[in-house]
Amino acid sequence: MKSTWIVFPLLSWLLLPAVFADNIGRVKVVEGDAHVQRGGEQIAVQSGMRVQASDRIVTQRSGRLGITFIDNSILSVGPNTTIDLDTFEFDPTTHDGAFHTRIERGTLSVVSGQIAKKSDAAMTVSTPVSILGVRGTEFLVKVR
């Protein structure tokens, strides 16, 4: 009995990375023309859809959308915006993780979550010319 109780948590930690790889966050708000580029495909954004690490998210002139992530961080973008979800890793048990986003152009609003709270270097946003280190903040970025 005792040994199964020790094995169970070990097994669940092994399961964690597989469970969350394609469930890092969901689009909650979307208006107008927006799509995700994923593995060579272009997918129209729909409310409720999951996003994945390595997704490139693109809005056109009419588009804007907002995403909540499983560490409770929030990204929302305005029109004519391109962002890359370069890295998203999160362990809900320890709150260790990494969240690196790149904004290629456009406007981005960020509310950071548990990943940034756990460690100073864990969440960053890059623009083509700069890198932002996020420490428990809400902020806005505009790239021309």
Place this chain on the structure above:
Amino acid sequence: MPLVILACLIVGVSGCAKDLVVLLPGEKDTPGELTVTKDERTVTLSEPYAAARVGATPRVSQINERKVGSKFADALAAQPERPQHFVLYFHEGSARLLESSKPTLQEMYRETRRRAVPDVQVTGHTDREGSLADNDVLSTQRAEQILEFLVSQGMDRDMIIAVGRGEREPLVATADGVEESRNRRVEVTVR
């Protein structure tokens, strides 16, 4: 002012188009900090409405709240609702919910129904009575109890993440082996 415009015309539009970063007040009016680094030059924003304009180097200034609203209107309008948190309490050594937590359970469930696309994070915790391993299991059982409640009410299992954090994150710090009802809990985040 005219000199600046002239300089921009000479340099070219892209030379004068600077990236803009603005730190916002944050929910509890604690903005935290944001570092902005370009070519090994770093500035730190730590006041509400501190702004960095990133030209040749990043420069810090303040920005007007209204200006922020107009420059970022669409991104701000597309911001999803903030996550809402609920705490549910349990009997000692058990995954049975306290009677007194039933109203909160219903409140939490109503919040999931109110949102267009709800997804839920359920995190179980324990006090420090019992072994680390036993508490890992117990906290997971508590989280799964809440998950099963939501599924029984019609929520898609796919939209719920349930984990146990054992005794790692007590609300109230205690010595090992000490029972503490405030730590016997499940924290639910509705996104």
